[in-house]
Amino acid sequence: MERLNKxxxxxxxxxxxxxxxxxxxxxxARAAGYKARSSNRQGWRLLxxxxxRERIREIQASLADHRGRANDVIIGKLEMVYHRxxxxxxxxxxxxxxxxxxxxxxGIEETRAELAAAGIGRDDEDRDRETPNNSPELAGPKMxxxxxxxxxIDKACTQMSTWKKRV
Numbered sequence: 804m805e806r807l808n809k810x811x812x813x814x815x816x817x818x819x820x821x822x823x824x825x826x827x828x829x830x831x832a833r834a835a836g837y838k839a840r841s842s843n844r845q846g847w848r849l850l851x852x853x854x855x856r857e858r859i860r861e862i863q864a865s866l867a868d869h870r871g872r873a874n875d876v877i878i879g880k881l882e883m884v885y886h887r888x889x890x891x892x893x894x895x896x897x898x899x900x901x902x903x904x905x906x907x908x909x910g911i912e913e914t915r916a917e918l919a920a921a922g923i924g925r926d927d928e929d930r931d932r933e934t935p936n937n938s939p940e941l942a943g944p945k946m947x948x949x950x951x952x953x954x955x956i957d958k959a960c961t962q963m964s965t966w967k968k969r970v
Contacts, residue, residue, distance in 0.1 A: 811858055818849050819858040823866065824883070874911055878904055 811819070814835050821831035828846025837845040849855050866876065881904040888897035 809854070811854060815849065815852075815855055816858070818846075819855060819862055822846075822850075822859055823862045874907060878907060881907070 814837070817835035818831050818837075821834035822828065825831050825834065828850050829842040830846075832842040832846040832849065833839050881900045885897050885900040885904070888894070888900060
């Protein structure tokens with residue numbers, strides 16, 4: 804029986820942090836310092852631990868609290884997907900992440916416009932995110948937009964159009 808009050812080792816904590824970022828037990832195990840040869844087994848073994856799963860839930864909850872609303876978390880995750888895809892030259896995945904992010908952002912803006920048209924003001928959560936000079940535009944991390952990354956998206960589309968279809 805596993806002791807729940809026993810603290811995680813440094814490696815287990817690194818695994819939990821990495822698992823939240825990468826979402827893969829094997830990748831998280833390698834990032835935590837386990838041997839690449841056994842990372843699949845180690846990742847699976849660590850995910851069977853109640854303490855490790857609880858710590859992963861704690862980290863995810865703190866990220867959700869820190870980032871604010873669920874939409875902000877989703878946009879942040881899509882941002883990570885976009886950057887990782889660009890680093891790995893996976894332009895189609897990067898373009899898709901940017902497209903999904905834009906759709907989500909557009910939906911958020913449409914909802915805010917509908918609420919404003921109905922006479923419903925911003926909620927307290929929006930006010931809490933504002934900066935001291937009451938500028939909501941400067942609150943929180945800067946979000947990727949199509950304008951900011953148009954060169955990368957153009958590059959991705961150009962690269963995708965030059966790929967040869969494999970039969």
